[in-house]
Amino acid sequence: MGDFLKVFRWTYKNDFVEPFPELVLLLGVVSVSSSYSLGFDATNEFAKLTWNLTLLTLIFAAIGGVMSYSLALERGQVTEQLLSLRVSRARFVALKWASVFVILAVFALLFDFVAFFLYLGYFPNLGAYTIWGEAPGFAFLIMVGEQLVFLAFLNSLVMAVSFGLRRTTISLLAFLAFTLFSAGYFPLGSAAIPDFLRLGYGDYLFVNGLSYYAYLLFASSPQALVSAPTTTDYLVLAYRAVGAVVLFIISVGLFVRADLD
Amino acid sequence: MDDVSLDFGGQVNLVLGTNGSGKSTLINIIAGVTYPQKGILTLGTSELRSSDRRGWRRGIEAARAGMGFMLDKHGYPTYLDGIELLEWASSKWDADWTGRIAQKLDMNAFLHRPIGGYSSGMAQKLGLGTSVVSRPKVVLWDEPTANLDAPTRRSVSGLIEELAKEGTTFVIASHTPADFEGVADWMCVMRLGRVVVSGMIKDLSAGSARLIIESDHPSLLAAEALRSGLAIRAEIRNGCAELETRAGVTDIGAVRKIAGAVGATVSSMEMKPRSISELYAEAIA
Numbered sequence: 072m073g074d075f076l077k078v079f080r081w082t083y084k085n086d087f088v089e090p091f092p093e094l095v096l097l098l099g100v101v102s103v104s105s106s107y108s109l110g111f112d113a114t115n116e117f118a119k120l121t122w123n124l125t126l127l128t129l130i131f132a133a134i135g136g137v138m139s140y141s142l143a144l145e146r147g148q149v150t151e152q153l154l155s156l157r158v159s160r161a162r163f164v165a166l167k168w169a170s171v172f173v174i175l176a177v178f179a180l181l182f183d184f185v186a187f188f189l190y191l192g193y194f195p196n197l198g199a200y201t202i203w204g205e206a207p208g209f210a211f212l213i214m215v216g217e218q219l220v221f222l223a224f225l226n227s228l229v230m231a232v233s234f235g236l237r238r239t240t241i242s243l244l245a246f247l248a249f250t251l252f253s254a255g256y257f258p259l260g261s262a263a264i265p266d267f268l269r270l271g272y273g274d275y276l277f278v279n280g281l282s283y284y285a286y287l288l289f290a291s292s293p294q295a296l297v298s299a300p301t302t303t304d305y306l307v308l309a310y311r312a313v314g315a316v317v318l319f320i321i322s323v324g325l326f327v328r329a330d331l332d
Numbered sequence: 333m334d335d336v337s338l339d340f341g342g343q344v345n346l347v348l349g350t351n352g353s354g355k356s357t358l359i360n361i362i363a364g365v366t367y368p369q370k371g372i373l374t375l376g377t378s379e380l381r382s383s384d385r386r387g388w389r390r391g392i393e394a395a396r397a398g399m400g401f402m403l404d405k406h407g408y409p410t411y412l413d414g415i416e417l418l419e420w421a422s423s424k425w426d427a428d429w430t431g432r433i434a435q436k437l438d439m440n441a442f443l444h445r446p447i448g449g450y451s452s453g454m455a456q457k458l459g460l461g462t463s464v465v466s467r468p469k470v471v472l473w474d475e476p477t478a479n480l481d482a483p484t485r486r487s488v489s490g491l492i493e494e495l496a497k498e499g500t501t502f503v504i505a506s507h508t509p510a511d512f513e514g515v516a517d518w519m520c521v522m523r524l525g526r527v528v529v530s531g532m533i534k535d536l537s538a539g540s541a542r543l544i545i546e547s548d549h550p551s552l553l554a555a556e557a558l559r560s561g562l563a564i565r566a567e568i569r570n571g572c573a574e575l576e577t578r579a580g581v582t583d584i585g586a587v588r589k590i591a592g593a594v595g596a597t598v599s600s601m602e603m604k605p606r607s608i609s610e611l612y613a614e615a616i617a
Contacts, residue, residue: 077420080412080416080420081412081420084409084412085409085411085412088411146407147403147405147406148407148409150365150403150405150407151403151408151409152407154363154365154396154401154403155401155417155420155421155462156420156421157399159389159390159393160389160393327389328385330365330366330367331365332356332357332365
């Protein structure tokens with residue numbers, strides 16, 4: 072725990088520095104206050120909000136991730152942390168990953184709350200939701216839970232890209248190219264690329280389906296049986312959860328073999 | 333580096349060499365920052381072979397717990413205060429010891445300021461402090477006295493002596509041997525990735541001796557010493573004849589004999605062991 076707090080402190084105070092807070096604030100305000108959605112034919116305000124928060128989350132992870140991994144590597148700060156902390160390379164990667172994850176999660180959750188209060192008037196206005204109006208807590212908690220898995224995936228992805236490419240600008244571009252393409256630029260309903268791979272939309276599908284199912288279970292509705300999560304729902308989660316683990320293992324492999332001079 | 337074989341046999345081991353001689357690479361390999369293409373590294377009782385990359389990494393990581401580092405390329409956090417970096421590097425916070433280091437390296441004036449605002453000398457002092465704050469058994473330093481003022485350089489020597497007495501082993505890469513005169517007990521000189529000379533300093537300096545002779549005719553004495561083969565090199569410095577002789581040729585009788593030959597009178601003679609700087613200069617010449 073002591074080592075984690077040390078790495079967390081370094082990461083928070085030294086890696087998530089300008090322009091991160093300024094960009095986050097700017098993009099957050101623009102994104103949350105905008106009704107723009109990423110081309111998805113939103114069925115309701117919740118879907119729009121999910122899109123906007125997805126975009127915001129991608130940018131959080133992109134900037135925070137490359138500053139903590141790529142830029143810190145380029146500046147020799149990763150080497151300094153590793154040597155002065157006197158831990159193994161694999162342990163250091165785990166501590167750094169956890170630190171970035173916690174910071175990203177706190178930022179994302181903060182924006183979730185702000186968005187729900189300001190953008191949708193969610194808690195004061197339960198009528199905004201036709202399906203979950205009776206049980207808003209389910210939707211919110213499931214969304215937050217799914218978002219944490221999504222963040223874990225993004226964190227592992229940006230770490231693997233950073234350790235693999237070891238150049239800040241290239242890592243940032245590669246991460247954004249992959250995630251933004253995944254989020255909005257491949258067509259829905261394509262047989263070649265399943266919808267659940269689409270970041271944001273897949274997340275929305277999962278939260279939507281599971282929230283509805285949870286609500287029906289909570290209400291002891293007979294419809295619950297037919298609304299149970301499908302294979303696709305589980306694939307959404309597996310893609311992100313397993314992806315996070317696999318990319319983390321790849322990151323550890325890249326880091327332990329790397330020359331850090 | 334090419335065909336480098338070293339056995340750090342001293343308490344304070346000095347790795348000397350010109351720029352690009354491979355000193356930093358050697359330190360980085362021992363620190364586990366970089367991997368060698370081929371070679372064997374023995375740390376304590378563990379023998380690490382480059383062919384077993386995993387074993388190499390694990391061996392170094394196991395040893396790292398008892399090591400302190402200051403590499404040539406710093407990666408200090410610009411937004412943390414100096415004291416925070418000392419806390420970070422300290423495995424067990426010891427306020428008294430940290431205070432002593434801060435005082436010895438004259439860091440108290442800036443420890444509570446963000447590192448980003450430090451001059452190179454301040455950053456260097458902080459790097460030295462972080463490398464010893466946890467009282468490591470082995471300290472690896474790369475150019476520890478670069479950017480330091482003269483009083484701090486002397487303090488660094490004092491710090492080395494104090495820690496060496498407590499049993500800490502130093503491996504120091506540098507190209508300024510004068511900073512470690514009287515402190516280091518083992519040295520090697522590297523040139524273009526190869527080891528030119530290595531060994532205990534007392535053994536290396538025993539290969540020849542330097543005689544400082546006060547005389548009424550130092551120039552004549554120096555010339556005769558060279559002519560007769562008593563001295564390998566001879567020069568006049570501060571009015572005295574300084575003769576570099578082969579090992580064993582240090583007796584006053586031989587000197588009086590050549591003095592008599594040129595009609596000079598010897599009023600005093602002193603034998604000085606050769607300095608690290610002299611050994612280094614000779615090795616890279």
